[in-house]
Amino acid sequence: MSVDKINVIWLQGQGCTGCTVSLTGATHPSLADLLTGYIPQAENIILAFHQTIMLPHGEKAIDVLRSAAKGELDPFVLVLEGAVPNEELAKERGGFWCLVGEDEGKDMTINDWILKLSPLTAAVVAVGTCASYGGIPHGVPNPTGAKGLLDFLGRDWRSKLNLPVICVPGCPAQGEWIAETLTHLVLTARGILPVPELDEHHRPVFIFKKTAHENCPRAGTFAQGEFSEKFGESYCMGLLGCKGPISHCDVPMRGFVEGLGGCPTIGSICIGCTEPEFPDPPFSPFFRKAPPGVFAVEAFKDIKGKIYAILHRLKPRVI
Numbered sequence: 001m002s003v004d005k006i007n008v009i010w011l012q013g014q015g016c017t018g019c020t021v022s023l024t025g026a027t028h029p030s031l032a033d034l035l036t037g038y039i040p041q042a043e044n045i046i047l048a049f050h051q052t053i054m055l056p057h058g059e060k061a062i063d064v065l066r067s068a069a070k071g072e073l074d075p076f077v078l079v080l081e082g083a084v085p086n087e088e089l090a091k092e093r094g095g096f097w098c099l100v101g102e103d104e105g106k107d108m109t110i111n112d113w114i115l116k117l118s119p120l121t122a123a124v125v126a127v128g129t130c131a132s133y134g135g136i137p138h139g140v141p142n143p144t145g146a147k148g149l150l151d152f153l154g155r156d157w158r159s160k161l162n163l164p165v166i167c168v169p170g171c172p173a174q175g176e177w178i179a180e181t182l183t184h185l186v187l188t189a190r191g192i193l194p195v196p197e198l199d200e201h202h203r204p205v206f207i208f209k210k211t212a213h214e215n216c217p218r219a220g221t222f223a224q225g226e227f228s229e230k231f232g233e234s235y236c237m238g239l240l241g242c243k244g245p246i247s248h249c250d251v252p253m254r255g256f257v258e259g260l261g262g263c264p265t266i267g268s269i270c271i272g273c274t275e276p277e278f279p280d281p282p283f284s285p286f287f288r289k290a291p292p293g294v295f296a297v298e299a300f301k302d303i304k305g306k307i308y309a310i311l312h313r314l315k316p317r318v319i
Ligand code: SF4
Pocket: 212, 213, 214, 216, 217, 218, 219, 220, 222, 235, 236, 237, 238, 242, 243, 244, 245, 264, 270
């Protein structure tokens, strides 16, 4: 596969465009860095289709998808933002949920485009929790039968580069997570980086290895048993419903835009937006405390850490 130029086809299903807004706020690297070749060896990335920020519209825009379906844009990375609805349910009600133009005289749903383009793509990236696992549209009672790409294409699905669906969840996904993952895949396609290691939910480990709790600047107060009892206090937010110990996310440490923001860092709680069950229990009701077992596990880790610290101090130090 020639990887001189790499096209990105960014489709949008049942979403709020929040992940697109998030990507446009990324700074290290930024969307402009990616598209202007600022990063050595990750140049020649072309955003061929993105219905929110592309210049062409109408037939000219849909022509890009038609070209991709004919193999004229190879190699390309297929990105999905938003969940995939069950169009059979919509048909029963005489309509559709997500229509994206026409092809060969046929109305094309988002499902049709995914099924048409996915066999041709170098990699598939599900951006945001909706695209990854269903997210908000998939929440109970899920009236549209929404699901994420991991379910829609299947865990065993593989791209032309033999990659499974890669999930960058978050509601929205943090902008640099998206930019870094796309950059990583371009470098993988060019043989510069190995395939990114993924966790059991297909998230890149280099981003999602640690929990929000492990990355939280308030974790020291948790260890000291100091808890905020109302919003505005500077201690651990566990009593106010924070789900940081069961949510994999580096936003409390990295921030959301230019290092600023970050849920518990700035006085909000973590609602677990990167997890497959979000927005259903155990993450909702959002302001209900996480199950006691979660905090018992974290408290046990803290006690273990303190015992290790004492034992290490007893060990003679060799200089
Ligand atoms: S429970 Fe939440 S606020 Fe408390 S330390 Fe963990 S992530 Fe931070």
